[in-house]
Amino acid sequence: MEYICLYFLVIIIGIIYLNKNNINIIRLIFLILILFSGCRYYIGVDYPMYMKIFFFIKNNINDYEVLRLEKGYYFLVKFIVSINGTQQLTFLVIAFFTNYLIYKNIKKESSDILMSTLIYFLVGAYYSAGFNLIRQVMAISIFFYSIIFIKQKKIIKYFLFVIVGSLFHKSCIVLLPLYWILNLKYNRFIKIILISITVNFNFLLPKAYEILGYGQYTILEYEATTSFITLSLFFILALLIEIFSNRIFLDNVSKNINFFTILLVLSIFLNKKNFPTMNQVFIRMSSYFTFYYIILIPQLLGYLTKKYSKVIKFLFFICISILYFKTFLLQLPTYKYNFILFEF
Structure with a gap:
């Protein structure tokens, strides 16, 4: 109540x-x-x-x-x-x-x-x-x-x-x-490379743990302490912000925060089945970035409501x-x- x-x-x-x-x-x-x-x-x-x-x-x-x-x-x-x-x-x-x-x-x-x-x-x-x-x-x-x-x-x-x-x-x-890192400018080519590195890194992560002698962590049953519904909402919003970043007049730092959020959330999704134990680290670190959507989302909504409805x-x-x-x-x-x- x-x-x-x-x-x-x-x-x-x-x-x-x-x-x-x-x-x-x-x-x-x-x-x-x-x-x-x-x-x-x-x-x-x-x-x-x-x-x-x-x-x-x-x-x-x-x-x-x-x-x-x-x-x-x-x-x-x-x-x-x-x-x-x-x-x-x-x-x-x-x-x-x-x-x-x-x-x-x-x-x-x-x-x-x-x-x-x-x-x-x-x-x-x-x-x-x-x-x-x-x-x-x-x-x-x-x-x-x-x-x-x-x-x-x-x-x-x-x-x-x-x-x-x-x-x-x-x-x-x-x-x-x-x-x-956030003051640098990343063009489309560099972003594609970073996405590719992120995907390959997460697929190779369990193997790296085994080589280093921590293979037991890759088989632990672990439930991530986050809502994947909320995380999916963040991911969709982050993609929309990436698409409309120039139209909603984001500064360079805000654009980079959004892009690195995409990489972190992508890592969480990849590791949900691939290496769920590692997700606690990614979720903890992504929280620092996702808080900034308190600022970013209203800018996106302002553009969408003016443009559409x-x-x-x-x-x-x-x-x-x-x-x-x-x-x-x-x-x-x-x-x-x-x-x-x-x-x-």
């Missing part, structure tokens, strides 16, 4: 924004999303693990989970413990910074702020991902915001943001070379609404809340 109420509350506020065109209304939506995420209680696969980590850090127990923890999250918890805060306060702080950075980038880059906000809220790979992948979504939001520095060619700011992101999830550090935008809204209910009603447990932020 709470998920349904959240849906209609956000949609009603969105309709008010259409009439008033006041950015404070979008801020209200994000405030609601912060509170709903930050005050959730035992929702999310990793929730019990984070409760355990908080207990260990609070009591100075050097458990394996604590020792392998990224320092950014570790010191955040240490600070919250020092002010008598609870793990619930940690969730709320993470929810605030994650949603704040996403809001700031939407405001800065989106051609349709409301549509970007609705995409972020309704598509399961975005807002609800923060219920589970807490540290990585924090890192993703930092990288998402830092993309503007690649476009502005501010290398020091970009590097600083990515390094800070890696303090919450180690995978973020491998994104440092993107400053150069406004019905396209409405049908897209219906599709992502279905994804919302599929994620929140069918995959998440009954919503419970906890407002205990400090121990007295």
Whole structure:
């Protein structure tokens, strides 16, 4: 019931924004999303693990989970413990910074702020991902915001943001070379070569693992922690953006983000049967790219609705609404809340 109420509350506020065109209304939506995420209680696969980590850090127990923890999250918890805060306060702080950075980038880059906000809220790979992948979504939001520095060619700011992101999830550090990779220009011939390399690489990957002595990983039964329905939607949208990239006036960095998303999603599809164990790596890394579709999709929809019909935008809204209910009603447990932020 709470998920349904959240849906209609956000949609009603969105309709008010259409009439008033006041950015404070979008801020209200994000405030609601912060509170709903930050005050959730035992929702999310990793929730019990984070409760355990908080207990260990609070009591100075050097458990394996604590020792392998990224320092950014570790010191955040240490600070919250020092002010008598609870793990619930940690969730709320993470929810605030994650949603704040996403809001700031939407405001800065989106051609349709409301549509970007609705995409972020309704598509399961975005807002609800923060219920589970807490540290990585924090890192993703930092990288998402830092993309503007690649476009502005501010290398020091970009590097600083990515390094800070890696303090919450180690995978973020491998994104440092993107400053150069995304600023390059790739013509059609080079893109065909890169697609060919990607396909052959993924077909040869299981054999490479066997040669290196890790052949056992290629036969493990593994279910990827992603929705292939959502992934298929991303792939179709990415192909459309590639086709219409010049007509929707994408800058070079945005074009490259879209193209490399195509390569990553293609790798995931190829490995679904070929080498499913490897998909966890590809899915984790593709998340950094797919978040940028919060910005790219409204640009595509703007072109398609102007060129063909406004019905396209409405049908897209219906599709992502279905994804919302599929994620929140069918995959998440009954919503419970906890407002205990400090121990007295």
